Amino acid sequence: MTPARTRAPRWRTRWSGPSTSRTRSTRYSGWPGNGPRPPPAPPAGPVGALLEQAETRWHGPLAQDGRRLDLVIDRAVSALTVPGRTSAQILDILLDNARRHGSGTVTVTLREIGDALAVDVGDEGRLTTAPSALFERGTTTRPGQGIGLSLAAELADSTGARLSLTRRAPTRFTLLLPESQESQESQERG
Template sequence: MRQRVVRVALTAVLVALVLLAVPLALAIRSSLYADRRDALERTALSAAVRVSPDYTGGDPVELPAPHPGERIGLYDPRLRLREGTGPASGDAAVRRALRAVVARTGSGGELVVAVPVSHAEQVIGVVRAAAPAAEVRTRVLLGWAALGGACALALTVAVLVARRQARALAAPLEDLSRHCRAVTGGDLGARAAPSSIPEVDQVARTHNEMLHGLTELLRHERDFTANASHQLRTPLTGLQLALEAGLDQDEARLRPVLREALETTRRLHRTVEEVLRLARAHGLHRPPVPDRPVRRLLRETADHWHGPLAHDGRRLECVARDVPDDARVPGAPVAEILGVLLDNARVHGRGTVRLTVRDLGDALAFDVADEGSVTVDGTRLFERGHSGADGAGIGLALARDLAVSLGGRLSLARAAPTAFTLLVPLGPED
């Protein structure tokens, strides 16, 4: 953040310096050369005033003493040097001045100004003043060096100001980032402090409000979990104790019923425990430990679901294909998922229900199929609250969440005839 702010500021300063310094450098060069030519012109005019028209007859001419580095010479209309210093023959500037104009040129590394000397509306001579161009170039370079130093100073000041402003702008955002990391780490009490930047303060206030809402939401969810745990476990425990006490009675006819009821309550207890585990572990990828052999799980599932399906005149087939005898899966969550799928096949499907387990090497595939069909879009089938028939639309969503908590996946493998596939990964010990 800070580096980006500094880069943006420096880019703007550099663009401004280039747009200002380049024209200014050209202006310095043009001004220094123009000043030097003006000085040469004044010198030449001062000399031209002293030239007498009789110099062509041999009268002496007294030219003013030139400044250091300058040369002054008087030329006649035949381009001959009559007095002073300069080329023996008049150059292009002298020839141009003979046409009654002031000539300013550069020749042979010199700045030259030629001024015509007139008498009776005729040009009777030319005064030529010259100075080395190197002197002006030196002054131009010195001016450019001063300009470069000013630009460097301005750039240094811009860097210091940009870094200070970058710190002022980045500090509130860095503080907000630290609070976000603290919240990610579990500190829901962290709050962003106000700063001197209104826009950042608005973001901080929104962040704090959002965090407050999430904290309240999580608190309500935790309260619900605790209440459900207390309110469901207590009556289930009491029911188990009552049924176990009933097993001690002598009525032989009651024993099978009580035994079945006891098994049902135990299954219900496991269901409650699994739902609570999923609620507590939401967002934490900690798959439960594989604790139940696959073949035993198949037998228990077949024993439980054979009766309900047979009551509806339907058949259940359970097959394990090439599954090792020592293969284990997390029993409770897998049993819950299979229970949801089999109950869904019983209620919404038709025909024979087949539960097949396949070994995929690093995972086991549980296929639950029947002879019915699914008309609901597969992408919405697992949405919570969405049901294609009379139902709450919770079972498949719960089964999907349980599969994700195992590190696996639940999907609709085929719509007609219906087939669901549960993938359960196998750990190294399996």
């Protein structure tokens, strides 16, 4: 495992497409870690906003660990609607898992795959646990209960989504989210 960086991290959000990049050099002391917990995500909402809210919640705690959080969003699909609360919970579990068990920069990528949206959460760590045991309750590589990934997979299944390990080194998990009926109807109209 790579030791945590000791220099102050730079926060970047990269947007694919014609828009510009933006850089954050400030630290945020929000949940999880310090301060009040944010209000719950709406039942359904734009996936781009969901990822930006996750960035707001997680870049402070990762910065405290000397780690960077990068968001890469395909703007063409960022307005599509997904199950908000459940997707936010799954994303929080994956980011918490990357913080506790991973190393280096954490990257969250939004991309379209056919009729689904893929949200990749990866870091620079290396997975040593057998992939077949990853989503079983009680499986953990460090102190903890071993509940997170199994809960995230169950939440994904409950909404018609799918969570899988897509790369062991560097580690990457992919959440495949079906587009909501609302998104499909708006695409047909527009």
